[in-house]
Amino acid sequence: xxxxxxxxxxxxxxxxxxxxxxxxxxxxxxxxxxxxxxxxxxxxxxxxxxxxxxxxxxxxxxxxxxxxxxxxxxxxxxxxxxxxxxxxxxxxxxxxxxxxxxxxxxxxxxxxxxxxxxxxxxxxxxxxxxxxxxxxxxxxxxxxxxxxxxxxxxxxxxxxxxxxxxxxxxxxxxxxxxxxxxxxxxxxxxxxxxxxxxxxxxxxxxxxxxxxxxxxxxxxxxxxxxxxxxxxxxxxxxxxxxxxxxxxxxxxxxxxxxxxxxxxxxxxxxxxxxxxxxxxxxxxxxxxxxxxxxxxxxxxxxxxxxxxxxxxxxxxxxxxxxxxxxxxxxxxxxxxxxxxxxxxxxxxxxxxxxxxxxxxxxxxxxxxxxxxxxxxxxxxx
Amino acid sequence: xxxxxxxxxxxxxxxxxxxxxxxxxxxxxxxxxxxxxxxxxxxxxxxxxxxxxxxxxxxxxxxxxxxxxxxxxxxxxxxxxxxxxxxx
Numbered sequence: 243x244x245x246x247x248x249x250x251x252x253x254x255x256x257x258x259x260x261x262x263x264x265x266x267x268x269x270x271x272x273x274x275x276x277x278x279x280x281x282x283x284x285x286x287x288x289x290x291x292x293x294x295x296x297x298x299x300x301x302x303x304x305x306x307x308x309x310x311x312x313x314x315x316x317x318x319x320x321x322x323x324x325x326x327x328x329x330x331x332x333x334x335x336x337x338x339x340x341x342x343x344x345x346x347x348x349x350x351x352x353x354x355x356x357x358x359x360x361x362x363x364x365x366x367x368x369x370x371x372x373x374x375x376x377x378x379x380x381x382x383x384x385x386x387x388x389x390x391x392x393x394x395x396x397x398x399x400x401x402x403x404x405x406x407x408x409x410x411x412x413x414x415x416x417x418x419x420x421x422x423x424x425x426x427x428x429x430x431x432x433x434x435x436x437x438x439x440x441x442x443x444x445x446x447x448x449x450x451x452x453x454x455x456x457x458x459x460x461x462x463x464x465x466x467x468x469x470x471x472x473x474x475x476x477x478x479x480x481x482x483x484x485x486x487x488x489x490x491x492x493x494x495x496x497x498x499x500x501x502x503x504x505x506x507x508x509x510x511x512x513x514x515x516x517x518x519x520x521x522x523x524x525x526x527x528x529x530x531x532x533x534x535x536x537x538x539x540x541x542x543x544x545x546x547x548x549x550x551x552x553x554x555x556x557x558x559x560x561x562x563x564x565x566x567x568x569x570x571x572x573x574x575x576x577x578x579x580x581x582x583x584x585x586x587x588x589x590x591x592x593x594x595x596x597x598x599x600x601x602x603x604x605x606x607x608x609x610x611x612x613x614x615x616x617x618x619x620x621x622x623x
Numbered sequence: 624x625x626x627x628x629x630x631x632x633x634x635x636x637x638x639x640x641x642x643x644x645x646x647x648x649x650x651x652x653x654x655x656x657x658x659x660x661x662x663x664x665x666x667x668x669x670x671x672x673x674x675x676x677x678x679x680x681x682x683x684x685x686x687x688x689x690x691x692x693x694x695x696x697x698x699x700x701x702x703x704x705x706x707x708x709x710x711x
Contacts, residue, residue, distance in 0.1 A: 554701065557701040557702065558660055558703070559659065560656035560659060561658060561698075561703055563656055564655040564656060565701065568653075576656050577657070577659060577665050592663050594659045594663075619701060622701050623700070
């Protein structure tokens, strides 16, 4: 089995993550955080606080209390989009956005939020930042930027967008689904107001844990309310972060796994892990780039994540993915990638795109096997 | 030229329920990504042997598993064509 679908989730994790989670589950010492003051509850509360502190430090956030946990990045983005935007606000996005942004925004459009989209151009799927600036209006409240496209692997220039937002007093929300854990992110340096992340991809945590970091002074309305363990007799949700966004029992064991993932990355060095991933994806790209039957999507000369996206002739990408699975035991993603606007830009609504996405858990031998497989398939067109 | 059948579903849960049912009844089948030429977007379809078409249809009907349509497919190398043979 060869796993090259790491942009969907990292199926192969460093063993320490499972060990830390199993240790926590077997220990019998972790109660419900922030529910009671006994030792079990406090053990969880302290562990979760340790994770908040680590996450804030890892992303250059404004402190542990600014980190709220969620199920995943989609939930985090819903909390932000629906909790911050008001009718008549204007929002700018790019066509690289995932449905985790597009669908909540479509709902908000029904409530009177105006949306402008900067489209990509060419197979390289490049963004014109001047066009983004030209779209700014007096009522532009937020720019939502997909740090890296889950289809092409292209990185957006977050520093540049951050400067634009700062100059124009616009909130910058960054969707770091594809980059958290592999590209260093510093919210302060890049002028990011809100960062949404997921734990189960490059941070190597388990599925079901993600979160959002929100800078101080941003007002947010909680779209989910309920028990918080504090202020019981208040009929309204407490307004302090992170409690305002965390109703119900949070995923302590998932958070322990996520913390172990971040510690693993820090120990190995994020740059070293990234360099290795990029070496693998470059090796794969170099091994297949001269095959005439292949058409590539994305900019392979610029900053990027370890994704190689292409089609073979006019063969439906889902067929290629099925054949790779059945004949070569290679797991990749075909079809559409929950990024409908980018597929429109690239003209791949029907064909979809074959996406190989690598992680630092892959090996060079695996890459060479994948090159051989694609070379054989290209000859069959 | 390889010929096969394909059931396309509205929901991935129906697809998995159908595969579990069909495999449990000894049919030879496999879940694959729905070809974009049939439905653009993501989704799962169940590929099966055409000789087992009627048995599979009866199973789906007995257990009330909804599907969008059934297709006959033929593949030569990487190229595949689909013709719809049943509607729901």
